[in-house]
Amino acid sequence: MRIGLLGCGIVGGALVELLAERRATIEATTGVDLELAAVAVRSTSKERSTQLDTSLLTTDAESVVVDPSIDLIVEVIGGIEPARSLIQSALKAGKPVVTANKELLANVGAELYAAADTNGVDLLFEAAAAGAIPIVRPLRESLLGEDVEVVMGILNGTTNYILTRMAEDGADYGDALSEAQRLGFAERDPTADVEGYDAGAKAAIMASLAFGQNVVAGDVYHEGIADIGQADIAFAHRLDYVVKLLGIAQRFVGPAGTSEIGVRVHPALVPASHPLASVRDSFNAVFVEGSSTGELMFYGRGAGGRPTASAVLGDLIDAAANKSRGTHRPVPNGPRAKIRPIDELESAFYVNLEVDDAPGVLSTVAGVFGAHGVSIRSMEQEGLGTGARIAFITHGALERNLQSTLHDLRGLDVVTDVRSVLRVIGD
Numbered sequence: 001m002r003i004g005l006l007g008c009g010i011v012g013g014a015l016v017e018l019l020a021e022r023r024a025t026i027e028a029t030t031g032v033d034l035e036l037a038a039v040a041v042r043s044t045s046k047e048r049s050t051q052l053d054t055s056l057l058t059t060d061a062e063s064v065v066v067d068p069s070i071d072l073i074v075e076v077i078g079g080i081e082p083a084r085s086l087i088q089s090a091l092k093a094g095k096p097v098v099t100a101n102k103e104l105l106a107n108v109g110a111e112l113y114a115a116a117d118t119n120g121v122d123l124l125f126e127a128a129a130a131g132a133i134p135i136v137r138p139l140r141e142s143l144l145g146e147d148v149e150v151v152m153g154i155l156n157g158t159t160n161y162i163l164t165r166m167a168e169d170g171a172d173y174g175d176a177l178s179e180a181q182r183l184g185f186a187e188r189d190p191t192a193d194v195e196g197y198d199a200g201a202k203a204a205i206m207a208s209l210a211f212g213q214n215v216v217a218g219d220v221y222h223e224g225i226a227d228i229g230q231a232d233i234a235f236a237h238r239l240d241y242v243v244k245l246l247g248i249a250q251r252f253v254g255p256a257g258t259s260e261i262g263v264r265v266h267p268a269l270v271p272a273s274h275p276l277a278s279v280r281d282s283f284n285a286v287f288v289e290g291s292s293t294g295e296l297m298f299y300g301r302g303a304g305g306r307p308t309a310s311a312v313l314g315d316l317i318d319a320a321a322n323k324s325r326g327t328h329r330p331v332p333n334g335p336r337a338k339i340r341p342i343d344e345l346e347s348a349f350y351v352n353l354e355v356d357d358a359p360g361v362l363s364t365v366a367g368v369f370g371a372h373g374v375s376i377r378s379m380e381q382e383g384l385g386t387g388a389r390i391a392f393i394t395h396g397a398l399e400r401n402l403q404s405t406l407h408d409l410r411g412l413d414v415v416t417d418v419r420s421v422l423r424v425i426g427d
Contacts, residue, residue, distance in 0.1 A: 001033065003074060006077050013050035040064045062089065071323060074316060075097060083099070098122075099127075102202055107218075117331070149290060150249070154244055154276055154285050156193050156284070157282035159194060159196075164280045168280075194226055196223060201220075219261075221342040222266070228420070239378070243268070243269060260338045269423070283302070284300065284301070343398070350422040351402075354416045354417040356388070402421075
Protein backbone atom coordinates (compact mmCIF):
# COMPACT_ATOMS: atom_id res chain seq x y z
CA MET A 1 0.00 0.00 0.00
CA ARG A 2 1.58 3.26 -1.20
CA ILE A 3 1.05 6.25 1.06
CA GLY A 4 0.85 9.93 0.18
CA LEU A 5 1.66 12.17 3.17
CA LEU A 6 0.37 15.75 3.19
CA GLY A 7 2.51 17.70 5.65
CA CYS A 8 5.79 16.89 7.33
CA GLY A 9 5.83 18.97 10.49
CA ILE A 10 6.05 17.60 14.02
CA VAL A 11 3.43 14.87 13.53
CA GLY A 12 4.24 14.15 9.90
CA GLY A 13 7.94 13.87 10.63
CA ALA A 14 7.28 11.52 13.53
CA LEU A 15 5.06 9.39 11.29
CA VAL A 16 7.88 9.08 8.73
CA GLU A 17 10.15 7.80 11.50
CA LEU A 18 7.57 5.34 12.85
CA LEU A 19 6.87 3.97 9.38
CA ALA A 20 10.58 3.31 8.87
CA GLU A 21 10.91 1.67 12.29
CA ARG A 22 7.73 -0.39 12.23
CA ARG A 23 7.24 -1.27 8.55
CA ALA A 24 8.65 -4.81 8.74
CA THR A 25 6.84 -5.63 11.99
CA ILE A 26 3.54 -4.31 10.64
CA GLU A 27 3.87 -6.42 7.52
CA ALA A 28 4.77 -9.50 9.56
CA THR A 29 1.78 -9.13 11.89
CA THR A 30 -0.89 -7.79 9.49
CA GLY A 31 0.27 -8.76 6.00
CA VAL A 32 0.12 -5.07 4.97
CA ASP A 33 3.26 -3.41 3.60
CA LEU A 34 3.09 0.36 4.08
CA GLU A 35 5.36 2.21 1.65
CA LEU A 36 5.83 5.97 1.85
CA ALA A 37 5.49 7.10 -1.79
CA ALA A 38 5.29 10.92 -1.66
CA VAL A 39 5.40 13.76 0.86
CA ALA A 40 3.82 17.15 0.12
CA VAL A 41 5.46 20.09 1.92
CA ARG A 42 5.52 23.87 1.63
CA SER A 43 9.27 23.96 0.96
CA THR A 44 11.48 21.16 -0.35
CA SER A 45 14.68 23.01 0.67
CA LYS A 46 13.84 23.34 4.36
CA GLU A 47 16.17 21.47 6.71
CA ARG A 48 14.39 18.63 8.51
CA SER A 49 15.32 16.65 11.60
CA THR A 50 13.59 13.60 10.10
CA GLN A 51 15.65 11.36 7.84
CA LEU A 52 13.71 11.43 4.58
CA ASP A 53 14.49 10.59 0.96
CA THR A 54 14.32 14.03 -0.66
CA SER A 55 13.13 12.49 -3.94
CA LEU A 56 9.78 11.90 -2.23
CA LEU A 57 9.23 15.61 -1.56
CA THR A 58 6.93 17.82 -3.60
CA THR A 59 5.20 21.15 -3.11
CA ASP A 60 2.23 20.03 -5.23
CA ALA A 61 -0.15 18.40 -2.75
CA GLU A 62 -2.88 17.95 -5.35
CA SER A 63 -0.55 15.85 -7.49
CA VAL A 64 -0.07 13.48 -4.58
CA VAL A 65 -3.81 13.16 -4.05
CA VAL A 66 -4.62 12.39 -7.70
CA ASP A 67 -1.61 10.15 -8.41
CA PRO A 68 -3.19 6.78 -9.38
CA SER A 69 -0.19 4.89 -7.97
CA ILE A 70 -0.88 6.17 -4.44
CA ASP A 71 -3.38 4.12 -2.43
CA LEU A 72 -3.91 6.06 0.81
CA ILE A 73 -3.63 9.68 1.92
CA VAL A 74 -2.52 10.97 5.34
CA GLU A 75 -3.35 14.63 6.04
CA VAL A 76 -1.45 16.39 8.83
CA ILE A 77 -1.19 19.94 7.45
CA GLY A 78 -4.00 21.29 9.67
CA GLY A 79 -6.44 24.13 9.12
CA ILE A 80 -9.55 24.20 6.95
CA GLU A 81 -8.11 24.88 3.50
CA PRO A 82 -6.48 23.41 1.52
CA ALA A 83 -6.98 20.34 3.74
CA ARG A 84 -10.72 20.21 3.07
CA SER A 85 -10.36 20.30 -0.71
CA LEU A 86 -7.49 17.83 -0.73
CA ILE A 87 -9.38 15.33 1.41
CA GLN A 88 -12.49 15.70 -0.75
CA SER A 89 -10.38 15.01 -3.85
CA ALA A 90 -8.82 11.94 -2.28
CA LEU A 91 -12.18 10.51 -1.18
CA LYS A 92 -13.68 11.17 -4.62
CA ALA A 93 -10.75 9.27 -6.12
CA GLY A 94 -11.59 6.29 -3.91
CA LYS A 95 -8.64 6.71 -1.58
CA PRO A 96 -8.98 6.21 2.18
CA VAL A 97 -7.85 9.21 4.24
CA VAL A 98 -6.30 9.37 7.70
CA THR A 99 -6.27 12.81 9.31
CA ALA A 100 -5.24 14.41 12.60
CA ASN A 101 -7.04 17.66 11.76
CA LYS A 102 -9.37 18.48 14.65
CA GLU A 103 -10.16 21.99 13.43
CA LEU A 104 -11.37 20.65 10.09
CA LEU A 105 -13.48 17.83 11.53
CA ALA A 106 -15.00 20.04 14.23
CA ASN A 107 -16.25 22.43 11.55
CA VAL A 108 -17.05 20.37 8.42
CA GLY A 109 -16.73 16.79 9.64
CA ALA A 110 -20.26 15.80 8.61
CA GLU A 111 -19.57 16.83 5.02
CA LEU A 112 -16.40 14.71 4.90
CA TYR A 113 -17.99 11.70 6.64
CA ALA A 114 -20.75 11.72 4.02
CA ALA A 115 -18.22 11.98 1.19
CA ALA A 116 -16.24 9.03 2.55
CA ASP A 117 -19.36 6.89 2.79
CA THR A 118 -20.59 7.90 -0.67
CA ASN A 119 -17.27 6.82 -2.17
CA GLY A 120 -17.03 3.63 -0.08
CA VAL A 121 -13.72 4.44 1.61
CA ASP A 122 -12.48 5.07 5.14
CA LEU A 123 -12.03 8.45 6.80
CA LEU A 124 -10.18 7.74 10.05
CA PHE A 125 -9.19 10.35 12.63
CA GLU A 126 -8.19 8.83 15.98
CA ALA A 127 -5.41 11.40 16.41
CA ALA A 128 -7.80 14.35 15.96
CA ALA A 129 -9.64 13.92 19.26
CA ALA A 130 -7.08 13.14 21.97
CA GLY A 131 -3.70 12.47 20.41
CA ALA A 132 -2.43 9.04 21.41
CA ILE A 133 -5.43 8.31 23.65
CA PRO A 134 -7.73 5.82 21.89
CA ILE A 135 -11.15 7.43 22.27
CA VAL A 136 -12.51 7.80 18.71
CA ARG A 137 -12.55 4.06 18.04
CA PRO A 138 -14.28 3.20 21.34
CA LEU A 139 -16.96 5.85 20.74
CA ARG A 140 -17.32 4.94 17.07
CA GLU A 141 -17.28 1.15 17.49
CA SER A 142 -17.05 -0.35 20.99
CA LEU A 143 -19.69 1.94 22.54
CA LEU A 144 -21.89 2.26 19.46
CA GLY A 145 -24.70 0.35 21.20
CA GLU A 146 -24.21 2.14 24.52
CA ASP A 147 -26.46 4.91 25.80
CA VAL A 148 -23.68 7.41 26.48
CA GLU A 149 -24.76 10.17 28.83
CA VAL A 150 -21.62 12.24 29.44
CA VAL A 151 -18.20 12.62 27.84
CA MET A 152 -15.94 14.77 29.97
CA GLY A 153 -12.22 15.24 30.04
CA ILE A 154 -8.97 17.10 30.26
CA LEU A 155 -8.46 17.62 26.54
CA ASN A 156 -5.52 20.01 26.36
CA GLY A 157 -2.04 19.24 27.65
CA THR A 158 -0.87 22.86 27.67
CA THR A 159 -3.51 24.08 30.08
CA ASN A 160 -3.19 21.00 32.26
CA TYR A 161 0.55 21.56 32.54
CA ILE A 162 0.02 25.22 33.49
CA LEU A 163 -2.58 24.39 36.15
CA THR A 164 -0.38 21.61 37.55
CA ARG A 165 2.55 24.00 37.98
CA MET A 166 0.29 26.58 39.62
CA ALA A 167 -1.06 23.96 42.05
CA GLU A 168 2.15 22.11 42.85
CA ASP A 169 4.83 24.81 42.59
CA GLY A 170 2.88 27.93 43.52
CA ALA A 171 3.64 29.51 40.15
CA ASP A 172 1.41 32.27 38.87
CA TYR A 173 -0.32 31.93 35.52
CA GLY A 174 2.17 34.00 33.53
CA ASP A 175 5.23 32.15 34.81
CA ALA A 176 3.62 28.74 34.28
CA LEU A 177 2.68 29.68 30.71
CA SER A 178 6.25 30.86 29.99
CA GLU A 179 7.63 27.58 31.29
CA ALA A 180 5.17 25.61 29.13
CA GLN A 181 6.34 27.58 26.08
CA ARG A 182 10.00 27.01 26.94
CA LEU A 183 9.41 23.25 27.19
CA GLY A 184 7.49 23.12 23.91
CA PHE A 185 4.08 22.39 25.50
CA ALA A 186 2.65 25.75 24.42
CA GLU A 187 2.82 27.62 21.12
CA ARG A 188 4.27 31.11 20.82
CA ASP A 189 0.64 32.24 20.44
CA PRO A 190 -1.12 30.07 23.05
CA THR A 191 -4.62 31.49 22.48
CA ALA A 192 -6.19 28.33 21.06
CA ASP A 193 -5.01 26.35 24.08
CA VAL A 194 -5.50 28.73 27.01
CA GLU A 195 -8.84 30.09 25.78
CA GLY A 196 -10.26 26.58 25.32
CA TYR A 197 -10.67 26.49 21.52
CA ASP A 198 -8.41 23.47 21.02
CA ALA A 199 -10.32 21.53 23.69
CA GLY A 200 -13.60 22.77 22.21
CA ALA A 201 -12.83 21.30 18.78
CA LYS A 202 -12.04 17.95 20.39
CA ALA A 203 -15.21 18.11 22.50
CA ALA A 204 -17.30 18.75 19.37
CA ILE A 205 -15.83 15.70 17.61
CA MET A 206 -16.37 13.42 20.60
CA ALA A 207 -19.91 14.71 21.20
CA SER A 208 -20.84 13.96 17.59
CA LEU A 209 -19.59 10.39 17.91
CA ALA A 210 -20.95 9.75 21.40
CA PHE A 211 -24.47 11.04 20.77
CA GLY A 212 -24.93 10.35 17.05
CA GLN A 213 -25.73 13.98 16.29
CA ASN A 214 -23.70 16.55 14.39
CA VAL A 215 -22.02 18.99 16.79
CA VAL A 216 -19.69 21.67 15.38
CA ALA A 217 -17.05 23.86 16.99
CA GLY A 218 -19.37 26.88 17.01
CA ASP A 219 -21.78 25.00 19.29
CA VAL A 220 -19.22 24.84 22.10
CA TYR A 221 -19.23 27.38 24.94
CA HIS A 222 -15.68 28.45 25.87
CA GLU A 223 -13.94 29.93 28.90
CA GLY A 224 -10.17 29.90 29.35
CA ILE A 225 -7.78 29.80 32.29
CA ALA A 226 -6.09 33.22 32.10
CA ASP A 227 -8.09 34.57 35.06
CA ILE A 228 -7.26 31.68 37.40
CA GLY A 229 -5.21 32.96 40.34
CA GLN A 230 -3.37 31.49 43.28
CA ALA A 231 -6.29 32.44 45.56
CA ASP A 232 -8.53 30.09 43.53
CA ILE A 233 -5.92 27.30 43.59
CA ALA A 234 -5.45 27.69 47.36
CA PHE A 235 -9.19 27.76 48.08
CA ALA A 236 -9.70 24.63 45.99
CA HIS A 237 -6.89 22.86 47.84
CA ARG A 238 -8.30 23.77 51.26
CA LEU A 239 -11.65 22.23 50.31
CA ASP A 240 -10.05 19.15 48.70
CA TYR A 241 -10.56 20.20 45.09
CA VAL A 242 -8.23 20.79 42.15
CA VAL A 243 -8.76 23.23 39.27
CA LYS A 244 -8.86 21.69 35.79
CA LEU A 245 -9.87 22.93 32.35
CA LEU A 246 -12.59 20.51 31.26
CA GLY A 247 -14.41 19.79 28.05
CA ILE A 248 -17.88 18.47 28.86
CA ALA A 249 -20.53 17.07 26.52
CA GLN A 250 -23.88 15.96 27.96
CA ARG A 251 -27.05 14.59 26.44
CA PHE A 252 -30.40 15.69 27.89
CA VAL A 253 -33.54 13.73 27.02
CA GLY A 254 -36.84 15.61 26.88
CA PRO A 255 -40.32 14.36 27.79
CA ALA A 256 -41.15 13.20 24.24
CA GLY A 257 -37.84 11.43 23.75
CA THR A 258 -36.29 14.45 22.08
CA SER A 259 -32.74 15.21 23.05
CA GLU A 260 -30.52 18.23 23.42
CA ILE A 261 -26.74 18.36 23.67
CA GLY A 262 -24.82 20.68 25.95
CA VAL A 263 -21.13 21.14 25.07
CA ARG A 264 -18.80 23.45 26.95
CA VAL A 265 -15.17 24.06 27.88
CA HIS A 266 -14.31 25.89 31.08
CA PRO A 267 -12.15 25.65 34.21
CA ALA A 268 -13.83 23.81 37.07
CA LEU A 269 -13.28 22.66 40.61
CA VAL A 270 -12.92 18.87 40.55
CA PRO A 271 -13.06 16.85 43.79
CA ALA A 272 -9.65 15.40 44.65
CA SER A 273 -11.30 11.96 44.80
CA HIS A 274 -12.40 12.15 41.15
CA PRO A 275 -10.22 10.21 38.65
CA LEU A 276 -9.65 13.34 36.57
CA ALA A 277 -8.11 15.15 39.55
CA SER A 278 -4.99 12.99 39.42
CA VAL A 279 -4.24 13.74 35.75
CA ARG A 280 -1.11 15.90 35.92
CA ASP A 281 1.29 17.85 33.75
CA SER A 282 0.70 17.53 29.98
CA PHE A 283 -1.31 14.32 30.23
CA ASN A 284 -4.94 14.17 29.11
CA ALA A 285 -7.86 11.95 30.06
CA VAL A 286 -11.39 11.34 28.80
CA PHE A 287 -14.12 10.20 31.20
CA VAL A 288 -17.18 8.51 29.68
CA GLU A 289 -20.41 7.68 31.51
CA GLY A 290 -22.90 5.25 29.98
CA SER A 291 -26.16 3.79 31.22
CA SER A 292 -24.85 0.21 30.97
CA THR A 293 -21.08 0.57 31.18
CA GLY A 294 -21.04 3.01 34.07
CA GLU A 295 -17.82 5.03 34.23
CA LEU A 296 -14.87 4.54 31.87
CA MET A 297 -11.66 6.56 31.70
CA PHE A 298 -9.08 6.77 28.91
CA TYR A 299 -5.73 8.28 29.90
CA GLY A 300 -2.47 9.16 28.18
CA ARG A 301 -0.58 11.74 26.19
CA GLY A 302 -3.01 13.91 24.28
CA ALA A 303 -0.41 15.58 22.07
CA GLY A 304 3.19 15.40 20.92
CA GLY A 305 4.82 14.20 17.72
CA ARG A 306 5.36 10.51 18.30
CA PRO A 307 2.27 9.88 20.47
CA THR A 308 0.02 11.52 17.88
CA ALA A 309 1.84 9.82 15.00
CA SER A 310 1.27 6.48 16.73
CA ALA A 311 -2.49 7.06 16.57
CA VAL A 312 -2.19 8.07 12.89
CA LEU A 313 -0.23 4.90 12.16
CA GLY A 314 -2.87 2.73 13.83
CA ASP A 315 -5.54 4.29 11.61
CA LEU A 316 -3.30 3.87 8.58
CA ILE A 317 -2.99 0.13 9.22
CA ASP A 318 -6.79 -0.17 9.56
CA ALA A 319 -7.39 1.82 6.38
CA ALA A 320 -4.90 -0.27 4.43
CA ALA A 321 -6.39 -3.55 5.68
CA ASN A 322 -9.94 -2.41 4.84
CA LYS A 323 -8.90 -1.25 1.37
CA SER A 324 -7.22 -4.57 0.66
CA ARG A 325 -10.51 -6.32 1.53
CA GLY A 326 -12.64 -3.82 -0.38
CA THR A 327 -14.47 -2.68 2.76
CA HIS A 328 -14.79 0.47 4.83
CA ARG A 329 -16.34 1.51 8.15
CA PRO A 330 -18.76 4.45 7.90
CA VAL A 331 -18.64 7.20 10.50
CA PRO A 332 -21.98 7.51 12.34
CA ASN A 333 -23.26 10.78 10.88
CA GLY A 334 -26.50 11.85 12.50
CA PRO A 335 -28.71 14.91 12.16
CA ARG A 336 -27.72 18.39 13.28
CA ALA A 337 -27.73 18.48 17.07
CA LYS A 338 -30.15 20.65 19.02
CA ILE A 339 -27.84 22.51 21.37
CA ARG A 340 -28.87 23.39 24.91
CA PRO A 341 -27.44 26.87 25.60
CA ILE A 342 -25.15 27.45 28.55
CA ASP A 343 -27.82 29.55 30.32
CA GLU A 344 -30.01 26.44 30.64
CA LEU A 345 -27.32 24.18 32.08
CA GLU A 346 -27.09 23.48 35.79
CA SER A 347 -23.99 23.36 37.95
CA ALA A 348 -22.68 24.10 41.40
CA PHE A 349 -20.51 27.23 41.48
CA TYR A 350 -17.55 28.69 43.33
CA VAL A 351 -17.80 32.49 43.65
CA ASN A 352 -14.98 34.60 45.09
CA LEU A 353 -15.86 38.17 46.12
CA GLU A 354 -13.90 41.07 47.59
CA VAL A 355 -16.12 43.12 49.89
CA ASP A 356 -16.07 45.87 52.53
CA ASP A 357 -15.18 44.60 55.97
CA ALA A 358 -18.26 45.95 57.72
CA PRO A 359 -21.25 44.69 59.71
CA GLY A 360 -24.15 43.32 57.63
CA VAL A 361 -22.14 42.73 54.45
CA LEU A 362 -22.48 38.95 54.57
CA SER A 363 -26.23 39.05 55.01
CA THR A 364 -26.58 41.58 52.19
CA VAL A 365 -24.56 39.40 49.83
CA ALA A 366 -26.35 36.21 50.87
CA GLY A 367 -29.67 37.96 50.26
CA VAL A 368 -28.76 38.50 46.59
CA PHE A 369 -28.03 34.79 46.15
CA GLY A 370 -31.35 33.92 47.75
CA ALA A 371 -33.29 36.42 45.65
CA HIS A 372 -32.24 34.54 42.51
CA GLY A 373 -32.87 31.07 43.86
CA VAL A 374 -29.17 30.20 44.26
CA SER A 375 -28.62 28.23 47.45
CA ILE A 376 -25.30 28.54 49.30
CA ARG A 377 -23.69 25.25 50.37
CA SER A 378 -20.56 26.55 52.09
CA MET A 379 -18.79 29.84 52.76
CA GLU A 380 -15.30 30.97 53.79
CA GLN A 381 -14.25 34.49 54.80
CA GLU A 382 -10.85 36.09 55.40
CA GLY A 383 -9.65 39.61 56.05
CA LEU A 384 -7.62 41.52 53.47
CA GLY A 385 -6.54 44.51 55.53
CA THR A 386 -8.79 47.17 54.04
CA GLY A 387 -11.54 44.71 53.18
CA ALA A 388 -12.44 41.03 53.16
CA ARG A 389 -12.70 38.11 50.78
CA ILE A 390 -15.75 35.86 50.85
CA ALA A 391 -15.75 32.62 48.88
CA PHE A 392 -18.94 30.65 48.35
CA ILE A 393 -19.76 27.24 46.93
CA THR A 394 -23.37 26.92 45.88
CA HIS A 395 -25.69 24.01 45.44
CA GLY A 396 -26.68 23.21 41.85
CA ALA A 397 -28.19 26.21 40.08
CA LEU A 398 -29.09 27.21 36.54
CA GLU A 399 -26.40 29.23 34.80
CA ARG A 400 -28.81 32.07 34.07
CA ASN A 401 -29.72 32.38 37.75
CA LEU A 402 -26.08 32.52 38.75
CA GLN A 403 -25.35 35.16 36.10
CA SER A 404 -28.28 37.26 37.38
CA THR A 405 -26.85 36.93 40.88
CA LEU A 406 -23.44 38.12 39.70
CA HIS A 407 -25.01 41.08 37.90
CA ASP A 408 -26.71 42.25 41.10
CA LEU A 409 -23.63 41.57 43.24
CA ARG A 410 -21.56 43.83 41.02
CA GLY A 411 -24.12 46.58 41.64
CA LEU A 412 -23.75 46.46 45.42
CA ASP A 413 -21.71 49.24 47.04
CA VAL A 414 -20.27 46.75 49.54
CA VAL A 415 -18.87 44.46 46.79
CA THR A 416 -15.59 45.88 45.49
CA ASP A 417 -14.86 43.05 43.02
CA VAL A 418 -16.17 39.71 41.76
CA ARG A 419 -12.73 38.11 41.61
CA SER A 420 -13.55 34.74 40.07
CA VAL A 421 -16.35 32.34 39.27
CA LEU A 422 -15.77 28.65 38.61
CA ARG A 423 -18.13 25.75 38.10
CA VAL A 424 -17.91 22.73 40.41
CA ILE A 425 -18.31 19.24 39.03
CA GLY A 426 -18.34 15.69 40.32
CA ASP A 427 -19.94 16.11 43.76
